Amino acid sequence: MTAQTSRRALQLRLWALFMFFFIPGLLMASWATRTPAIRDLLALSTAEMGIVLFGLSIGSMSGILCSAWLVNRFGTRKVIRATMSCAVVGMLVLSAALWFTSAVLFAIGLAIFGASFGSAEVAINVEGAAVEREMNKTVLPMMHGFYSFGTLIG
Numbered sequence: 001m002t003a004q005t006s007r008r009a010l011q012l013r014l015w016a017l018f019m020f021f022f023i024p025g026l027l028m029a030s031w032a033t034r035t036p037a038i039r040d041l042l043a044l045s046t047a048e049m050g051i052v053l054f055g056l057s058i059g060s061m062s063g064i065l066c067s068a069w070l071v072n073r074f075g076t077r078k079v080i081r082a083t084m085s086c087a088v089v090g091m092l093v094l095s096a097a098l099w100f101t102s103a104v105l106f107a108i109g110l111a112i113f114g115a116s117f118g119s120a121e122v123a124i125n126v127e128g129a130a131v132e133r134e135m136n137k138t139v140l141p142m143m144h145g146f147y148s149f150g151t152l153i154g
Contacts, residue, residue, distance in 0.1 A: 013131050014139060018146045020080065020124045024117055025150025033154070042103050055107035056114040063118025071123050076130070079123040087116035 039049040063083070070079045090113030097106035128143050 010131065010134055013127075014135070017124060017128050017131060017143055020084075020120070021128075021143045021146040022150040024121065025147035025152075026154040027150075029151040029154025038098065038106075041098060042101055042106060044103055048103065052103050052107045053110065055110035059111035059114025059116075060118040061114075062111075063115035063120075064122060066115075067119040067122035070119055071126055076123045076127040080120055080127065083116045083120035083123065087113055087120065090114075090116055 035049070035053075039046070042049075042052070044052065067079070074082075090109050090111075093109030093112055094106060095109075097103075097109050125140070128140050132139050
């Protein structure tokens with residue numbers, strides 16, 4: 001591999017990581033702004049919605065706690081691919097829950113979504129640190145800025 005090819009591959013990894021920071025920000029902001037409408041659609045009280053939202057917290061913490069083992073065992077790229085695919089499954093479960101107006105199914109979808117993004121975010125940060133070392137310059141703050149940019153757009 002030539003130096004130019006290596007540099008190009010590093011740039012592509014950097015831009016992929018920018019998008020992996022941007023997308024969760026976009027999705028979380030889109031979700032947060034629709035929470036009241038979802039509560040109304042599921043016909044939940046504020047207290048009941050709080051219990052349903054606990055599924056996201058449980059999933060996120062579970063994903064974060066499992067992520068070190070997953071990254072050590074499979075590597076960052078495989079973990080990112082797998083967890084982003086699981087996030088899509090979580091979104092499909094969320095959609096089905098809204099279709100069937102099921103609060104329990106919605107909590108399960110949030111748990112899947114949370115676990116996926118909890119694990120993915122750790123793997124993305126580990127990969128970002130590796131890119132930063134290879135580039136020999138600070139880029140993680142810019143990557144995290146893409147998350148904020150995603151929340152702004154969402």
